[in-house]
Each structure stands twice: as C-alpha cells, then as structure tokens.
Amino acid sequence: MYALHSRVRYSEADEKGRLSVSGIMNYLQDCCTMQAEDLGVGLSYLAEHHIGWFVTSYQIKLLKEMPMVGESIVVKTWPYRFRGMLGYRNFTIEDQAGRVYVQADSLWILMDLDKLSPVRLPQEMLDAYTIDPQLEGEWNLRKRKLPDTMTRVYDFTVTKLHLDTNHHMNNAHYVEAARECLPRGQKISQIYVEFRKSAVLSDQVICYSVQEENQRVVALENEEKELFAVVEFTINNK
Template sequence: MKYSFTSRIRYSEIGEDGNLTLPGLINYFQDCSTFQSEAIGEGVAELKKRGCAWVLSAWQIHVRRYPSLGEAVKITTWASGFKGFLGMRNFTMETEDGEMLACANSIWSYVNMETGHPVRAPKETTDAYGIDDPIDEDFGERKVKMPEADFIGEPFPVRPHNLDTNHHVNNAQFISLAGECLPKNFTVRRMRAEYKQQAHLGDVLHPLRAETENGCFISLNDEKGQPYVVVEFQ
C-alpha cells in the first residue's frame, strides 16, 4: 500500500545554493514513512507499547535534482518486502508534474528495544503495510566497505538535538554529521549508508574520510574504532 503527502520546500530546508539539502531530503522520506505508520495504527506510540521499533539498517539514495525554495513536491513511500526481522521500504520525491527528483531504497530491522535484538515483525504489522513492487532502480550493494582512510577528523560528542524518540542518534542526523566531513563544495548525487550500531547521548564520534576516484567515504567510529555508520557519497 503506497502512501503519499505533498509539501513545499521551506527556507529552513535549503542550503546556500537555495536548494533542498540531502539531510532535508532524508527528513522528507523519514517523515513520509512515519506518517504512513501513524495512519495505519503502527505509529510511535503503538510501537512503544510493544517495546519495539523499526531501526534503519541501510539507505541507498539517488538524487536526480534537488528541488528549490518554494517548489511543490510529492513524497511517496511503500513497503517492498519483508523477510524475517527485515523490512524493505522504497521512497520517491516528485514534482507536481511527475518529474522524478529523487528515489531511495531502505532496509529496516524490527528490534525489541529491551533486549536490543531484532525479532520477526508480527503478521498483523506486515499485513497492515502490504507489499508493492520495488522501484526499478539499481541501488548497488547494501553493505558499504570503508577504504583505507586518508583523513582523520576531530572527534565530537553526540548532542541532545541529534537524538530521536528511540533515544539514539537519528539516521538523518548521522548523514548530516557525516556530510560535514566532506570536502568543500561536494555535491551528492548518490549516497549509500550502512548503520552498524546505535549511538547515544555523550558518545564520541571519530570521523574518518577516504576519497576515491568515484566519490568519498565517511566512517563515524566509536572510541575503539568500530563504526556507527559508514557512508559512501558520490
């Protein structure tokens, strides 16, 4: 079952170039999935009662064009499959005229928040979302392998504004933080992110960067060198 909502690009969502930023795009996608979940009775409050949450494992996003200030957009999402504790979800952002601005694939884990372990989503949950065909797009591999780093950034702590209702760093915040480590004037057209572990208030993130012929990799690691997230920007 597909779910859509419409909006206009706000001044608070644009960058210096007057266009929507990548974190802004991700927030639209995330909001769309949240709106759908709330609409079908699978929202934040219901999941909290169960002690469970959908935790993002991976993003793959392709951007054809970043919409500009005031531009009207339509955001759509749908579940494209379920397997065990995993749920696959697609997204699109289009103009009023149907121009495809961006599309994405995402992989989520249904997690028992008390144990921290993934569990199979209830049948009534998967039935409520339904399944539609996946978007016809080659998003590449889900796993993101970090090359040898050629730059080590200054560590920084997780701040309260980085957290979401699950009390860990929100997935869009991770991408925003990783994006701050990119070379100046780097325009992202494709992005892959693999989330490895959760980060909480007070955790310290240690950024590593590796520039390649095709783009740039950023890994935000813990104090032991284990990644919270690895992101490839192209």
C-alpha cells in the same frame, strides 16, 4: 503506496535555497512514519508492543537539482518486501507533475526494545501494509568494506540536539556529519549510508575520510574504533 504532500520550507533549505541533504533524509523518515501512523502501526503501537524499527542502510539517488524553497513536492513511499524481522522500502521525491528528484532504497530491522534483539513482524503489522513492486534500477544495500587507509578529519560529541525518540543520534545527523568531510562545492549524485551502532548522548564521534576516484567514503567511529556508520558519497563531476 503512500504520498506525503509538502512544500520546501526555508528551514529545509541549503545555502542555495534548495532542499538540503538533511531535508531529504528527514522527508524519507517522516513519510514512512506518517504512513505507519495512518495505518495504526505507528509510534503508539510500537511503544505498546515494546518494538521499534531501525534502518540499517539507505541508498539515495539524487537525479537532478533539488527543488527551491516554496516549491511543492510529493514524497512517496512503499514497502516492497517483508522477510522475518526485515522490511525493504522504496521512496521517491517528486514535483507535482511527477518529475523525480530523488529515488531511494532502504533496509529496516524490527527490534524488541526490551531484549535489544531482532523480532519477527507481528501479523497485525504485516496485514496493515500493501506490498508494491520495487523501483527499477541498480540497487545495492550490501555492506561496504572500508578502505585500508583513511584520514582522521574531525571529532564531535553527541548532545541532546542530536537525539530522536529512541534516544539515539537521528539518522540525518550521521549524513550531515559525514558531509563535513566533503570539499566545498562537490556535487553529490548518490548517497549510501550504512548504520552499524547507534550513537547515544555524550558519545565521542570521530570522522575518518578518504577520496577514491569519484567517491568520498566517510567512517564515523568511537574512541574504541567501533563503527557507528559508513557514508559513501558518489560525486558528480559533470
């Protein structure tokens, strides 16, 4: 298990001064990136071997009110399974006393960046990591079927501000774009996000949305109806 110690920064806060959804997403990817760096299989290693990790899905449970600006937090991560080209990884975000704000499950795929195809994990990478048990609870990373009828909400164009080191739109931006489809004031208890196709510079992203009971489903597509991502918010009505 790897632990990243931090304090909630003002730049990571929402309008209420609490850790934002994008702040959560960034902490998850930052924590596993720092673990890889410390184990010697980080960005330089990946670049040297022309490979890269791509997350295919997240299931994120928001268990209580997020911490406020200035509060100390510990972000933890660990892989619980590797299989061929796939990696399964859990996360938590906790306070200093071990009370859990966030739990998350995720599925990653290792890609050959030259061939743009999946590749098995090198033995060197497998040897670098320690496997820990999967988080208990209900987890479902299987692909979701989109509702038959969805409403077009808004469009935007991918700019340089959206890009990460892979020259794709950063994972957190898909979720933030989807959150624009939520009615103001709705409280989220869970986020499921599934990445289908990477949005790149100048792509037009069209956001479709529908409310189904306690869930808001958002599809992010291009003009050819190719799906970039599906984001499913579970709403806490309590």
